Amino acid sequence: MASTITSPASADDRVSAxxxxxxxxSRPEIGSLVGAAVILVFFxxxxxxxxxxxxxxxxxxxxxxxxxxxxxxxxxxxGGEFDLSAGVAVTTSGLTAGIxxxxxxxxxxxxxxxxxxxxxxxxxxxxxxxMRTGLPSFxxxxxxxxxxxxxxxxxxxxxxxxxxxxxxxxxxxxxxxKAIFASEFKLGGITVKIIIVWWIVFVxxxxxxxxxTQIGNWIFAAGGDAAAARAVGxxxxxVKIGLFMxxxxxxxxxGMQLLFNSNGVVQSGEGxxxxxxxxxxxxxxxxxxxxxxxxxxxAAVGALIFGMVQLGVVYAGWNPDWFKAFLGAxxxxxxxxxxxxxxxxxxx
Amino acid sequence: xxxWQKKAVAAVAAVALAAALAACSSSGGxxxxxxxxxxxxxxxxxxxxxxxxxxxxxPGDTFWDIVRRGAEAAAKKDNIELQYSADPDGAxxxxxxxxxxxxxxxxxxxxxxKPDAVIPNVKKAIAAGIPVTILNGGLDRWKTxxxxxxxxxxxxxxGQATGEKLKxxxxxxxxxxxxxxxxxxxxxxxxxxxxxFGNVENVNVNGTxxxxxxxxxxxxxxxxxxxxxVVALNAGIALTAVxxxxxxxxxxKVASFDMSKEMVKAVQDGTVQFAVDQxxxxxxxxxxxxxxxxxxxxxxxxxxxxxLTGPAFIDKSNIAAVQKYAEAGTR
Numbered sequence: 001m002a003s004t005i006t007s008p009a010s011a012d013d014r015v016s017a018x019x020x021x022x023x024x025x026s027r028p029e030i031g032s033l034v035g036a037a038v039i040l041v042f043f044x045x046x047x048x049x050x051x052x053x054x055x056x057x058x059x060x061x062x063x064x065x066x067x068x069x070x071x072x073x074x075x076x077x078x079g080g081e082f083d084l085s086a087g088v089a090v091t092t093s094g095l096t097a098g099i100x101x102x103x104x105x106x107x108x109x110x111x112x113x114x115x116x117x118x119x120x121x122x123x124x125x126x127x128x129x130x131m132r133t134g135l136p137s138f139x140x141x142x143x144x145x146x147x148x149x150x151x152x153x154x155x156x157x158x159x160x161x162x163x164x165x166x167x168x169x170x171x172x173x174x175x176x177x178k179a180i181f182a183s184e185f186k187l188g189g190i191t192v193k194i195i196i197v198w199w200i201v202f203v204x205x206x207x208x209x210x211x212x213t214q215i216g217n218w219i220f221a222a223g224g225d226a227a228a229a230r231a232v233g234x235x236x237x238x239v240k241i242g243l244f245m246x247x248x249x250x251x252x253x254x255g256m257q258l259l260f261n262s263n264g265v266v267q268s269g270e271g272x273x274x275x276x277x278x279x280x281x282x283x284x285x286x287x288x289x290x291x292x293x294x295x296x297x298x299a300a301v302g303a304l305i306f307g308m309v310q311l312g313v314v315y316a317g318w319n320p321d322w323f324k325a326f327l328g329a330x331x332x333x334x335x336x337x338x339x340x341x342x343x344x345x346x347x348x
Numbered sequence: 349x350x351x352w353q354k355k356a357v358a359a360v361a362a363v364a365l366a367a368a369l370a371a372c373s374s375s376g377g378x379x380x381x382x383x384x385x386x387x388x389x390x391x392x393x394x395x396x397x398x399x400x401x402x403x404x405x406x407p408g409d410t411f412w413d414i415v416r417r418g419a420e421a422a423a424k425k426d427n428i429e430l431q432y433s434a435d436p437d438g439a440x441x442x443x444x445x446x447x448x449x450x451x452x453x454x455x456x457x458x459x460x461x462k463p464d465a466v467i468p469n470v471k472k473a474i475a476a477g478i479p480v481t482i483l484n485g486g487l488d489r490w491k492t493x494x495x496x497x498x499x500x501x502x503x504x505x506x507g508q509a510t511g512e513k514l515k516x517x518x519x520x521x522x523x524x525x526x527x528x529x530x531x532x533x534x535x536x537x538x539x540x541x542x543x544x545f546g547n548v549e550n551v552n553v554n555g556t557x558x559x560x561x562x563x564x565x566x567x568x569x570x571x572x573x574x575x576x577x578v579v580a581l582n583a584g585i586a587l588t589a590v591x592x593x594x595x596x597x598x599x600x601k602v603a604s605f606d607m608s609k610e611m612v613k614a615v616q617d618g619t620v621q622f623a624v625d626q627x628x629x630x631x632x633x634x635x636x637x638x639x640x641x642x643x644x645x646x647x648x649x650x651x652x653x654x655x656l657t658g659p660a661f662i663d664k665s666n667i668a669a670v671q672k673y674a675e676a677g678t679r
Contacts, residue, residue, distance in 0.1 A: 049447075049450055049451040049452070052450065054450065055447075055450040058443060058446045058447055058450050061443060061446075062440070062443050065439060065440070065443075153529050153552070162532070162535055163529055163531070163532065163535055164464075164532065167464070258439065261439065261465070262438060262439070262442075262462075262464040262465035263464035263465075263467070263468075264464070265464035267438055267462055267465075268529065269528070269529040269531070270437055270438060274437075310440075311443070311447050314431070314433045314444060314447045314451075315447060315450070315451060317429070317431050317451075319432070320432065320433045320434060321407065321408075324407065
């Protein structure tokens with residue numbers, strides 16, 4: 001009898017299939033999805049212009065400005081680190097491309113590529129210093145944050161004599177670059193900025209990497225318990241440096257959007273404080289500050305919540321003085337909901 | 349609680365109440381505040397309109413509060429519902445303009461201090477048939493947008509006038525304090541002073557960090573004994589500069605751009621020599637009123653050129669006239 005393969009005995013109770021509901025509830029992004037639905041309904045009632053479908057493009061754009069950066073920031077947080085220099089790094093990248101192209105009268109694309117290399121180098125430097133010194137990422141990236149903030153302004157002043165970079169809008173390659181990074185098209189009455197499309201693509205790729213590939217497992221392992229991960233052969237150092245470089249890559253992309261969206265000029269003082277918005281989006285989306293848990297899709301929903309609240313307050317015609325208070329309360333609420341849902345799910 | 353404790357609590361409460369009553373201030377405080385400023389009179393009988401005022405102000409800025417008051421006063425008089433929103437980030441401010449277009453407002457008043465980011469959406473608004481006025485910033489670029497008018501100060505001219513005045517006062521070396529890096533208007537002011545005066549050094553501080561600003565200026569004045577005038581670019585920074593001059597034991601004098609309640613006192617007692625006022629109330633007021641005039645009578649103001657709201661110099665000679673309005677928070 002060659003084939004005496006018996007059907008497996010009753011499944012081992014340690015790996016029993018959980019109910020669909022329990023599995024859903026244990027997803028890190030569920031809290032943010034519930035929150036997004038609540039906020040959407042709330043503003044649909046409170047703000048008449050919010051109901052107009054044509055305005056979806058504006059809200060999505062506001063969300064995408066935060067959301068693109070929330071992708072690598074959430075991956076980094078799952079990997080157990082975070083990056084305080086992410087906000088000014090965006091400005092640095094935009095300035096690098098603008099200043100380089102202008103000063104050397106190069107095709108715009110040369111500046112774009114130089115900015116990419118520079119942004120990746122900043123990420124690599126952050127990761128390398130972190131692994132080399134063993135300092136907390138908070139301190140390392142705080143240092144980078146100040147360095148970049150100073151460089152942005154000092155270098156811009158030296159090269160252009162002012163606090164904004166010289167416009168590169170009349171240089172070769174500008175049109176093509178603008179088409180890729182900062183164009184817009186109509187989709188049935190909705191004006192869609194191209195960055196929204198990129199954002200969706202980035203979220204899809206990053207979510208796939210995180211959930212379906214070995215690298216994704218490495219990220220979870222490195223963030224959960226670095227020592228244990230190292231013991232089972234996860235290249236923790238490479239993973240973390242790679243994650244910081246991913247932040248660099250996305251900072252470059254967002255920086256290019258900034259540059260080509262505003263006529264080839266970047267204001268050198270911008271970007272400060274943005275890093276916290278990226279972190280907020282990731283945390284609302286279910287990432288833990290301690291690492292090892294979280295979701296890219298959740299971070300995208302977190303960014304969407306941010307965009308909805310920011311513009312919802314305006315659409316409703318309320319006094320924007322309240323926006324920050326509203327945001328803080330929402331952040332606390334979202335994280336508490338996440339915690340409760342997570343505990344519930346684990347208790348089942 | 350036992351009986352003696354209750355008695356003690358009652359006694360303490362009575363004493364506290366008495367103290368609180370006795371502690372009423374005979375001067376200052378809320379009691380002295382005047383009822384809301386501006387025109388409390390009639391409202392225009394023109395149809396109700398919705399107008400958005402969109403600035404690049406950070407949260408909690410005195411100057412922009414005055415602009416907003418002026419806008420509110422005009423809105424109240426013109427039967428306009430004013431929607432105020434602000435974001436210091438260029439891209440975000442541009443998106444607020446888009447939000448106003450989405451909300452189908454009847455007019456938009458907007459600052460162009462981050463021109464490259466905001467102008468595309470201003471053009472979009474005008475293309476959508478929404479009249480737009482520009483206020484406060486963007487003097488050299490506003491005409492390209494097709495806006496109705498510009499209400500603000502030519503910062504370069506204001507700087508040059510200040511430079512002239514410093515020359516008259518016999519200053520030798522000026523420190524120009526830039527409190528918001530990346531702001532073209534502030535740069536233009538210092539540049540204007542330099543045009544007419546020459547010996548100017550710019551110092552960058554973080555305007556949202558008062559103690560840090562004070563320390564930076566103190567060390568600057570300690571290091572550079574030749575500086576005999578500090579020009580601050582807003583009232584808050586000027587008062588900080590006064591402190592820094594004291595700390596450094598320097599004999600430098602302080603001049604300021606823009607007014608505030610505290611600035612009135614400082615000009616009166618001579619700790620600040622003079623203030624260059626660009627009349628923010630007027631900027632907000634005219635930007636909204638111009639939209640109303642255009643919508644109701646097809647009027648435009650300024651004949652295709654900027655309508656300048658400054659510079660007006662305020663010093664000991666004319667401070668008395670300004671005092672009343674500054675205390676009401678409209679100058």
